[in-house]
Amino acid sequence: MKAVRLESIGSMTMRNVENPVARPGELLVRVLAAGICGSDRHMYKGEYPTARPVTLGHEFCGIVEDVGDDVTGFAGGELVTVDPNIACGRCYACTRGRPNLCEGLIAIGVTRDGGFADYVAVPCAQAFTLPADLNPVHGAFCEPLACCLHAIDKAGIHPGDSVAILGGGVIGLLMVQLARLAGASEVILLTRQLTRRQTALHLGATHAFDPTASDAVAAVRDVTHGGADVVIECAGVPETMQTGLRMARRGGTFVLFGVTPAGVEVPVLPFDLLVNEIDIRPAYLNPFTHSRAAAMVASGALELDLLVTRTIGLEEVAGVVGSAPLPGEIKVIVRP
Ligand SMILES: [Zn+2]
Numbered sequence: 001m002k003a004v005r006l007e008s009i010g011s012m013t014m015r016n017v018e019n020p021v022a023r024p025g026e027l028l029v030r031v032l033a034a035g036i037c038g039s040d041r042h043m044y045k046g047e048y049p050t051a052r053p054v055t056l057g058h059e060f061c062g063i064v065e066d067v068g069d070d071v072t073g074f075a076g077g078e079l080v081t082v083d084p085n086i087a088c089g090r091c092y093a094c095t096r097g098r099p100n101l102c103e104g105l106i107a108i109g110v111t112r113d114g115g116f117a118d119y120v121a122v123p124c125a126q127a128f129t130l131p132a133d134l135n136p137v138h139g140a141f142c143e144p145l146a147c148c149l150h151a152i153d154k155a156g157i158h159p160g161d162s163v164a165i166l167g168g169g170v171i172g173l174l175m176v177q178l179a180r181l182a183g184a185s186e187v188i189l190l191t192r193q194l195t196r197r198q199t200a201l202h203l204g205a206t207h208a209f210d211p212t213a214s215d216a217v218a219a220v221r222d223v224t225h226g227g228a229d230v231v232i233e234c235a236g237v238p239e240t241m242q243t244g245l246r247m248a249r250r251g252g253t254f255v256l257f258g259v260t261p262a263g264v265e266v267p268v269l270p271f272d273l274l275v276n277e278i279d280i281r282p283a284y285l286n287p288f289t290h291s292r293a294a295a296m297v298a299s300g301a302l303e304l305d306l307l308v309t310r311t312i313g314l315e316e317v318a319g320v321v322g323s324a325p326l327p328g329e330i331k332v333i334v335r336p
């Protein structure tokens, strides 16, 4: 079969490799759709640790082709989405109910072979069944959506709240929809690209601002009459950390979601954070949210087709992951 392998930092190649097999407790999944993620670009550049060589691709959906020994609940032929994060179940964090902080976390498409391939073997406990007639491209959104749901849980949005979202990529545009579904009365998206601002307004944002064109902090404080109840940072750059913290209302919540490259420091004003009691909540990965993400995707509650800006084959993956996103790009989907 074909698989796109990260062989060393900055080197990714499509290779012919042996088909994986479903070992005891595993499913063999034929990949129908896989999303390219900002994290894949971080991994390519060595900004996020991975195994090497490894087949990347942690956002995928496919058909169960074979079932290993000791598997219950799957017969073969099911459409499944896979939670890529495999917690050990025994470390301190796992035994305290926080598997995303597992000290021995293994991740499909990061530290073991993933979905930029014709087939991938996965532990059956990581797989969740989707309706057989669901568009597999929608199924590929379950993984990023599950991470967003963890952030939305942490955000604690109440009906009538104002929510500011920094970053207009696929995550920011999913957050816009989730904030509306959570009952936010004002949803403000901040992103530089006009097309993404237009998409956000179409998806239910009440305002969309270009942070480079005007004073974004003042604009958010103006439309929210003093600051957003909830700010969700989805861009992962120092500027959005700093401006996002200043957009929060006194007593507001700031959710840290974007991945800033390891080692980057950001100056903040602790006095302001203290006297305004800004509640800073990081949201990392997808603890116990993948099945809810699958249910939401299956329900059709989210507009996903608008987020797919390009569909490619395996032969184009290395080129896309190895270069910066094109202007207007939201989600690139791989169909092996
Ligand atoms: Zn991802």
Ligand SMILES: [Zn+2]
Residues within 6 Å of the ligand: 087, 088, 089, 090, 091, 092, 093, 094, 095, 099, 101, 102, 103, 104, 105
């Ligand atoms: Zn653990």
